[in-house]
Amino acid sequence: MKNNIYWESFKTFFKIGIFTLGGGYAMIPLIEEEVVNKHRWVEKDEMLDLIAIAQSCPGVFAINIATFIGYKLNKTRGAIATTIGTALPSFLIILLIAIFFSQFKDNPYVAAMFRGIRPAVVALIAVPTFNLGKRAQLNVWTIWIPVVSALLIWLLGVSPIWIIIAAGIGGYIYGRIAK
Amino acid sequence: MMIYLNLFITFFKIGLFGFGGGYGMLSLIQHETVERWQWLSSSDFTDIVAISQMTPGPIGINSATYCGYTACANAGFSMPMSILGSATATFALVLPSLILMILISKMFMRFMHHHSVESVFRGLRPAVVGLLAAATLLLCTSENFSTPTENLWQFCISCFLFLAAFYGVKVVKINPIRMILYCALAGLVLLYE
Numbered sequence A: 001m002k003n004n005i006y007w008e009s010f011k012t013f014f015k016i017g018i019f020t021l022g023g024g025y026a027m028i029p030l031i032e033e034e035v036v037n038k039h040r041w042v043e044k045d046e047m048l049d050l051i052a053i054a055q056s057c058p059g060v061f062a063i064n065i066a067t068f069i070g071y072k073l074n075k076t077r078g079a080i081a082t083t084i085g086t087a088l089p090s091f092l093i094i095l096l097i098a099i100f101f102s103q104f105k106d107n108p109y110v111a112a113m114f115r116g117i118r119p120a121v122v123a124l125i126a127v128p129t130f131n132l133g134k135r136a137q138l139n140v141w142t143i144w145i146p147v148v149s150a151l152l153i154w155l156l157g158v159s160p161i162w163i164i165i166a167a168g169i170g171g172y173i174y175g176r177i178a179k
Numbered sequence B: 001m002m003i004y005l006n007l008f009i010t011f012f013k014i015g016l017f018g019f020g021g022g023y024g025m026l027s028l029i030q031h032e033t034v035e036r037w038q039w040l041s042s043s044d045f046t047d048i049v050a051i052s053q054m055t056p057g058p059i060g061i062n063s064a065t066y067c068g069y070t071a072c073a074n075a076g077f078s079m080p081m082s083i084l085g086s087a088t089a090t091f092a093l094v095l096p097s098l099i100l101m102i103l104i105s106k107m108f109m110r111f112m113h114h115h116s117v118e119s120v121f122r123g124l125r126p127a128v129v130g131l132l133a134a135a136t137l138l139l140c141t142s143e144n145f146s147t148p149t150e151n152l153w154q155f156c157i158s159c160f161l162f163l164a165a166f167y168g169v170k171v172v173k174i175n176p177i178r179m180i181l182y183c184a185l186a187g188l189v190l191l192y193e
Helices: A002-019 A024-038 A044-056 A061-104 A108-135 A144-156 A160-178 B002-017 B021-036 B042-054 B059-074 B079-113 B115-138 B152-170 B176-190
Strands: none
Touching (some): A002 A024, A044 A061, A044 B079, A061 B059, A061 B079, A108 B021, A108 B042, A108 B115, A108 B176, A144 A160, A144 B115, A160 B115, B002 B021, B002 B079, B021 B042, B021 B059, B152 B176
């Protein structure tokens, strides 16, 4: 029975890993369906809490959720099983592509396609910038934070890690003062 | 052999500080792999993001796997050694999440709604927007867009595809994967050399 639930949770998150296309928030309904409705590993209210925590913590969202649920089922070993389950499909698929792509990269047709794709990818990263900005509810008093952060990284080559650390400390101090 | 240690440390750091989901993580990956270690060129990175977006799985995992592989391959390693590189990067990216989430489940669950923790997150949210903006700006390179002097035709087409993709995904809400396929087709027709 114990072995069974390791395997069951590994399989479930393997499936979630395969079917997450485009990544991010698109996978929440699938996780809820599997984990809450089908297997009843977590209550619906608890799931909302887990999603909120997994989103605010660093790291890949899907991995964070997988670790939480794996740990809840079987402690540390359960967490390792679900984490491997989530990461494995990506790892295998990308590996296959990486091995073969290097052979097609210099093909003139493939090269032409990627010349068209590259500007689109830059746009695809620009879009969530605006979406996240909306969700962060930026206003006249906070808009300087992303602007200054972006300029520091872009023009002065400051590591984004320093920006993250500074923003976290800044938020903490501000919370102290405002309280 | 140093490259494996460096890959491990780099992707562990990215996993530890990668706030704001897959896209937020991209600016860290870009900074570390392209600017700092120069394992990848700017166009390598853009290609990796495109492929990570189009294939199943979380973007963070996909791009870490791919970056690890390409970093070793670019450094002249053989295929099995490059596979080891991609395994290193993926494992290192996942490890901080695993440790952190277990710690939170074990003892910090009740602190997550604490005033101080919420203040920290309130500071992080606007900064992550800046990280993404920086990633966008840093990718506006001649490798991705060409330049008016180098190839005027490609530069104009690139700018047009950028605007079209932005408008298509943001306003018309076209699925990003479909948008990439449209732009691949446009590249094939307009930018074939």
